[in-house]
Amino acid sequence: MSLVIALDAMGGDNAPGIVIDGAAKALRQSPGLRFLLFGDEGRIAPLLERHPALAAAGELRHTGKAVAPDAKPSQALRQGRDSSMRLAIDAVKTGEAAAAVSAGNTGALMAMAKFVLKTLPGIDRPAIAALLPTRRAPVVMLDLGANVDCGPEHLFQFAVMGEVYARAVLDIAKPRVGILNVGTEEVKGDSVVRSAAALLRDSGLAIDYYGFVEGGDVSEGRVHVVVTDGFTGNVALKITEGTARLFSAALRQAFRSSWRARLGYLLARPALNRMRQRFDPRLYNGAMFLGLNGVVVKSHGGTDAVGFAAAISAAIQLVEQGTNERIIAEMNAAGTGRDSPAGRKVAAS
Secondary structure, three states: OEEEEEEEEOOOOOOOHHHHHHEEEEEEHOOEEEEEEEHHHHHHHHHOOOHHHHHHHHEEOOEEEEEOOOOOOHHHHHHHHOOHHHHHHHHHHHOOOOOEEEOOOOHHHHHHHHHOOEEEEOOOOOOOEEEEOOOOOOOOEOOOOOOOOOOHHHHHHHHHHHHHHHHHHHHOOOOOEEEEOOOOOOOOEEEEEEEEHHHHOOOOOOOEEEEHHHHHHHHHHOOOOOOOHHHHHHHHHHHHHHHHHHHHHHHHHHOOOHHHHHHHHHHHHHHHHHHHHHHHHHHOOEEEEEEEEEEEEEEEOOHHHHHHHHHHHHHHHHHOOOOHHHHHHHHHOOOOOOHHHHHHHHOOO
């Protein structure tokens, strides 16, 4: 049976062009895929003519409505029932699609997905999780913006979900989990992170809890999973992206500064190309909304076809690895459901 992915064809800065081109690229990488494409038929149909294989593997469902990039989540919920974003999520709810992918408004996507799909048993809030490059290997970081204010129990749940995600996606038998903090000492940080650390230490879960990690430890790859609240995670992510752009621009400027620098570039180009491929942000595109009762992947709004194809690949991997089923099994086996003793302990903290 073919895997069906629902696409919000109108979401993103350069939609629907990059969505169609990205889906075509993903189809070449995984020929057995099928797609449900939701969006404006008048704009999408001409693009599909350039990709006959995608046209044959996809079903276009017309809607003239799309969620605006600046729409508030509450507004999107009220007015976006027939939008391309909502219809893609609905397809996951009804079982027509195994996952939904959108490059649209993040807040609206989270609000709609949570409203339609609900959360997994034992999970109070979904979190945005994504892979980030480090000196050693990619690291899972969550939350990246879904929950600005978090309590200890939320960080605890993020840790459980992130650990399962790392095992499923990174294929690590026992991922190390760390909580992002202003220092590594146990006395550092506010009461939220200290209480979350205590919950992890005392939970009895088979999680390799490393302890607190600082910002520099993330890029060093000291742990496989970094847990934080959505405010801190989003700021850290944006700073990381901005630093990467700054470094890239400075490097280009340096190599253009003189003829000797240009010659040096020619000699260094093979190594620079390898570095660019390793740290290409498009290859890490695709953040999952962990904790939802269904697979929804958020693509960066400004990505290109390569990045959108990567987001589709992330959705495929999450479905094939049974990430949600593994989270449920982990919560049940550990007794962290809402009605379990551990769950009541977390909720009371």
